[in-house]
Amino acid sequence: MSVPPAQVILLTGTPSAGGGKQSFFGAIGCASAIIFTVFGASYGTAKSSGAIFSAGVLRPERLMQNTICAIMAQILSIYGLVASVIIANGLEEKQPLHTSFLQLAAGISVGLCGLAAGFAIGIVGDAGVRASNQQPRLYVGMILILIFAEVLGLYGLIVAILLHSKSGTGVTDCSAF
Template sequence: MSSDLCPVYAPFFGTMGCTAAIVFTCFGAAYGTAKSGVGISAMGVLRPDLIVKNIVPVIMAGIIGIYGLVVSVLISDGLKQKQPLFTSFIQLGAGLSVGLSGLAAGFAIGIVGDAGVRGTAQQPRLFVGMILILIFAEVLGLYGLIVALLMNAKAGSDIGCE
């Protein structure tokens, strides 16, 4: 039995929110890891002693994927076969919020990490500046996580499907 508030296709949107959260953040984390890893490898040829110190961008890119995992698990916990369209759209919005902000943060971390570790090999005083820029890039993903958590908290509304 379907109604206007609880159509049969409503869970699809919640499922897509769960998918978007993990897929887009993992795309961002993968790009950030790959781009930073290329810079670390190039830098390691001349300065192998700095490899461990300059692994920070790879770690920060990996954290972006964790944001998507957290939101994806929370959204999947709220998925039901019969759920309001309102709830499903909020779940979709939460997934897109963390997913797309994680994608952007991963891109920023990758580009800054690549250039930063190469520059640090030539001028070690650039390390602190690289870390600060990486923090500002990481916080973009954190903003998406916060918005997604707030949105997902609103998904448990009083509307019920019978």
């Protein structure tokens, strides 16, 4: 009785069992990292830019000061780029399935955290720019809330780096099964 190749890969996790197809999951993690963080950065930039320009009509002297929202949104895409490069450098044609799953988890971690942070930055930036344009004392509060929103993406990057650092050191022998 022969075991189907998919079960051999899942049970053994060895590169020779899968013919090198395990790196697919790592590649999906690499792509997820950049795709989702760029979606978050795009949303944050677009949402806050509408408020920046509409507020700039009333108070053009504050236009450059209010662009901090769009700048902070773009930092999220840098987090995704860093994670994607780290994951891509760790990809090999024949690697243990364990490594590929950790790379997938790393990419999804930074990607979804960046997406959530982008939504938060966009919404905070939109409301904050409009409010601080009417009451300039609210600007510092807006910056603090933007920092709290930005750090969500940083948490995802830290988790992604930790997951990827474990991907090369894990035990892939599943002989207990």
